[in-house]
Amino acid sequence: MLETRWHIVRHAPVDNPEGRIYGASDKPANTSNRIAFEALARHLPGDAVTITSHLQRTTQTLDAIRDAGLALPKPVIDARLGEQDFGDWVGLTYDEARAKYGEAYERFWLAPVTERAPNGESFLDLLARVQAAITDLTDRFSGRDIVCVAHGGTIRAAIAIALGAPPEHAIRFATDNLSTTLIDWLHPEPGFEGGWRVRGTNIPAR
Numbered sequence: 001m002l003e004t005r006w007h008i009v010r011h012a013p014v015d016n017p018e019g020r021i022y023g024a025s026d027k028p029a030n031t032s033n034r035i036a037f038e039a040l041a042r043h044l045p046g047d048a049v050t051i052t053s054h055l056q057r058t059t060q061t062l063d064a065i066r067d068a069g070l071a072l073p074k075p076v077i078d079a080r081l082g083e084q085d086f087g088d089w090v091g092l093t094y095d096e097a098r099a100k101y102g103e104a105y106e107r108f109w110l111a112p113v114t115e116r117a118p119n120g121e122s123f124l125d126l127l128a129r130v131q132a133a134i135t136d137l138t139d140r141f142s143g144r145d146i147v148c149v150a151h152g153g154t155i156r157a158a159i160a161i162a163l164g165a166p167p168e169h170a171i172r173f174a175t176d177n178l179s180t181t182l183i184d185w186l187h188p189e190p191g192f193e194g195g196w197r198v199r200g201t202n203i204p205a206r
Contacts, residue, residue, distance in 0.1 A: 002187040004138045007044055008148045008155050011057040012036075012064065013177045019093050023086035023120070029057035031064040036178045036205040041070035043180070043205075048145040050075040051137060053082040058149040061178075065149075072147060080133035083151035087120025113167045123153065123167055130157035138185045155181050162196035178205040 012029035014022060031037070044065065052058035052075045059075065066072055089097045089105075098105045101118065108115040113123045137146065150158075152175040160170030162183040175181065179202045188194035 001189060001192075002143050004142055004185045004187070005045075005145045006134075006138075006148060006158070006181075006183045006185075007048065007145065008150055008158055008181045008183070009040065009044075009061065009065075010152055010155055010175050010177050010179055011061040011149055014057060021086050021089045021092055021094065021097060023090050024055070024083045025090050026055050027057060029060045031060055033178065034068065037064045037068035039205040040065050040178065040180070041068040044070055044147050045145040046070055046072070048072065048147040049141045051081065051146060051148040052077055053150055053154070054079040055082055055151070058151070061149045062147075075149075076137070078133050078137065080129040081148065081150045081154050084123065084126045084153040085117075085121045087117040089117045089120065112171060123157070123171060126153050127157045127160060127167055130154055131161050134158060134161060142187065158183060159198070159201060162198050164196070174202045176202055176204065179203055180205070
C-alpha cells in the first residue's frame with residue numbers, strides 16, 4: 001500500500017516574556033535547545049521532503065535540525081501552513097485584548113472555532129487553508145516522507161483532518177514546541193478508498 005507520511009514538528013519557542021499575542025506575525029524562534037534538536041535529528045527521516053510555512057520561526061527551526069546533524073533539502077515554503085491570524089489582537093497581551101475588545105474577546109473564547117478576532121481568522125478559516133495545502137502537498141509528494149515545520153494551530157488543523165474530527169475536538173490537542181505529530185495518508189487501491197492514519201501526537205523531542 002502506498003503511504004505518504006507526514007512528520008509535523010512545531011517550531012521552536014518564541015521568546016515572549018510579556019505573553020503577547022503573536023499569531024501570524026513573524027516572530028523569531030529561540031533555537032538554543034541543542035539537545036532537543038539533536039533528538040529530532042536522530043528520529044526524523046533523512047530522505048524526506050521538507051516543508052515550512054512562510055514565517056521565519058519555522059525555517060529557523062528547520063535550520064537548527066539540520067545543524068544538529070540531519071541532512072535535509074531546501075524546504076518548500078507554503079504560506080497556507082502559517083499560524084492563525086489574530087488580527088487586531090496581535091501585539092497585545094491577553095489582558096489588554098480583553099480590556100480593549102471586551103464582548104468580542106469574550107465571544108471568541110466561548111466559540112473559539114467559529115469566532116474571529118477583528119480583522120483576523122477563525123479556526124475554521126485556518127482549517128480550510130491547511131486542508132487545501134495538505135491535500136495538494138500529499139498529491140505532489142505521493143509516497144514520500146514529509147518533514148513539515150509548522151505551528152500549533154496548523155497542527156491542530158492537521159489532526160482534525162486526519163481524524164475526521166469536529167474542529168471543536170481538535171483544538172483540545174496539546175502541541176508543544178518541538179513536539180512531533182505523525183499522520184499518514186494511505187492511498188487508494190482496489191477495494192480501499194484511501195484514508196488517514198494517526199501514529200502519534202505531541203511526541204516530545206528526546
